[in-house]
Amino acid sequence: MDATDHLKASLEAAIALANATGAEWNQGRARSPLDEVTVEAVLRLTTNRMPSIDDAAVAEFAAGGERIHRALVQLAEAETDAAASAINDLLASTRAAPVLVRHPESAWHLHFATEGVSVATGWLAEFGTATAMLLGSDELDRLRSCAAERCDNLFLDATRNHRQRFCSTACQNRTKVAAFRSRSAHS
16 A cells, blocks of 8 residues: 555545544434444554554544544535634644554554554544645545435545535435436426
């Protein structure tokens, strides 16, 4: 995995955590409280080494995810100054500072938090850094809110023509079925 792939994976994980904690509706369903399984699913987007997640870590991920969600919503709504302020606050609270680390039997790699912080704080520093990198990039216009009813998810438009409207095929299909039923009812 090269550095840009890791950054993209970290940004996808940041968005997934934000959706799991800040979106009221997720693909037609009311959001569930954050749990260990969801945190692990988010972290699997960027790592194969699963840290130990306890209730305290879940609570810290939930609070940080809500902060990232607010910042991402602001970015999606082109409120970049407010988003930059929110991201800077998150980075300051996590004491984000790039540092090279080498674990046994692995190559040197970049962490985004200093030693001694909690697992959740370290990950939130990385997610905050990825979000900050998005804000300063030419890809910012790819951040979107899902256009489906009862879905508040954010996503990165992965299409070549920049016209993706839905976070998932499920939301796209729900919208198409609702439009079809509406047309049929009026015929």
